[in-house]
């Protein structure tokens with residue numbers, strides 16, 4: 001096994017093993033890079049581009065780009081924040097996201113990202129596209145109004161569930177998440193216990209009847225903004241570091 | 257009628273939130289009729305068609321910026337039926353009631369202190385420039401402060417039960433998603449004595465005003481009517497749940513305790529070409545005689561008693577002043593509204609004293625049903641939510657009757673009676689504008705303009721001749 005190496009994210013030295021993506025290495029170091037289509041259990045997809053960073057001055061998707069020794073990565077800069085904001089705003093403009101009436105509100109990654117990035121008023125013209133709801137399945141519902149085409153469901157069904165329930169059809173603005181049988185969700189072999197059911201970052205694939213059972217205050221992002229779980233892992237590393245004297249934090253990673 | 261004579265209500269006018277009134281004169285130049293054109297929830301059915309049923313209690317709050325909590329609860333009650341639950345857990349029932357009383361309390365306080373008190377304290381003819389909540393704050397600072405703190409208290413009750421002051425999520429099909437924490441309960445209970453005292457004082461203000469101006473109030477926008485509202489099966493006042501009861505102008509029951517789910521058997525919604533709004537009437541009495549009032553005045557007319565002591569004592573006084581019959585005075589709405597405010601705070605007190613309010617048995621489940629009706633007494637009157645849900649759990653059809661719809665005809669009558677009294681010739685005087693405004697405001701209609709916190713209602717009055725030609729138009733902006 002080859003040696004791990006160091007690279008720099010916003011000036012902070014980060015350890016990485018060869019082949020590790022920038023996002024994975026950052027994650028392990030407690031540095032949060034905004035992302036949407038990435039999911040820890042799935043192969044990276046590189047679709048949403050919210051994770052865009054600059055490596056040695058060149059833009060790339062942190063979720064697919066392997067880290068390189070001694071490279072200099074720009075993550076939390078004004079320019080990149082603006083770029084990510086625009087991407088997220090475009091997602092809002094393309095879909096029909098009525099957060100107020102959406103049961104995923106408070107636990108939605110898109111909404112949480114919008115809050116964290118400080119998106120206030122919409123800047124782009126809303127497309128108001130008509131999109132279909134598929135309520136045919138007894139336990140699971142697809143609301144395409146909220147789909148951001150992240151392909152998590154596609155990958156989860158294929159790679160985690162060993163099925164092929166989801167796919168995409170159409171191009172450009174007409175692109176939609178579809179189900180494999182080209183029919184309705186009820187005609188697929190989707191089971192409510194499939195990983196694909198819970199992996200949607202927004203409220204596009206939901207379990208029926210759950211609705212608003214989680215009260216305001218107890219939802220995923222009510223207590224802490226998106227990304228803070230990654231960053232607090234960093235805090236824990238640091239405070240562990242303080243208690244065990246200098247340099248010990250690095251060993252936590254080097255031990256692996 | 258030629259097209260040039262047709263009255264056109266510009267959608268823009270409605271968006272801007274003007275109350276628009278058309279006064280039609282007969283060939284002799286006397287007031288023949290008056291019509292108030294109000295906002296209707298157009299497109300609502302389309303908006304929720306195909307949406308999953310469990311979304312309704314939250315989604316419908318987008319319909320109305322004035323009483324979202326009432327829509328939230330009416331839809332949740334309907335959804336209880338959809339998930340086959342006829343009786344909630346004690347905690348769920350009590351948390352929902354607490355939320356509802358919080359909403360009644362804050363909405364009535366807002367209406368009274370921000371919108372009505374300037375009229376009552378300064379007189380209808382006083383300068384509109386100071387006849388507003390700012391004027392009240394200057395002349396009666398303590399009262400204005402109470403109004404603000406009462407509203408705030410109601411909102412805190414809503415927050416504790418719904419999770420947020422506006423657009424919360426507390427009520428879900430078959431129950432609630434939260435109950436109170438001990439800390440919330442203690443904090444809310446601590447303020448009860450003061451809130452109760454203020455509510456009682458507000459009743460006294462409204463009562464004294466009505467009694468001191470009784471001669472005027474029995475003339476001003478006063479007319480007999482039928483009244484409709486929910487009561488408990490034993491006739492006790494209840495704002496959250498009950499059976500439908502209607503009484504005629506003498507207090508005789510004309511709808512005796514009909515199960516709320518059967519509303520469509522006893523009510524008909526008439527569509528009139530000139531209005532965006534439907535006109536409901538009691539089927540048995542027909543369109544001409546079957547119209548009715550809803551809201552505080554009607555609720556005190558249909559009930560036999562109020563369960564809490566202070567509000568009941570106030571109700572008895574009110575009943576005496578009305579001569580033991582259903583109220584006829586539009587202005588008496590204010591007094592009735594404050595009695596309800598007092599009853600709401602007494603109910604809140606009892607609920608906060610009840611250990612169930614902290615319980616953790618929140619939701620029940622039952623057999624899915626295809627259709628259900630939820631009815632509640634919203635601050636402005638009876639609110640009906642009716643849904644048909646397909647096998648795939650999405651809403652196929654919905655029908656709503658909001659309180660402002662039910663009060664449509666009464667408000668027209670109120671405006672008509674005021675116009676007959678205050679309109680001479682075709683001149684739209686300040687006095688006419690003032691009095692029309694006061695008459696409409698008594699009903700607390702869901703016009704978007706009714707929310708104008710400064711209390712000055714943007715109002716357009718148009719006078720037409722018998723052929724529908726515009727003779728004069730007067731306007732007051734906010």
Ligand code: SF4
Pocket residue numbers: 146147148149150151152153154177199200201202204205
């Ligand atoms: S349905 Fe959800 S998981 Fe699937 S592509 Fe759309 S947003 Fe992603």
Ligand code: FES
Pocket residue numbers: 034035036037038045046047048049050051052061062063064
């Ligand atoms: S998270 Fe990297 S492209 Fe979506």
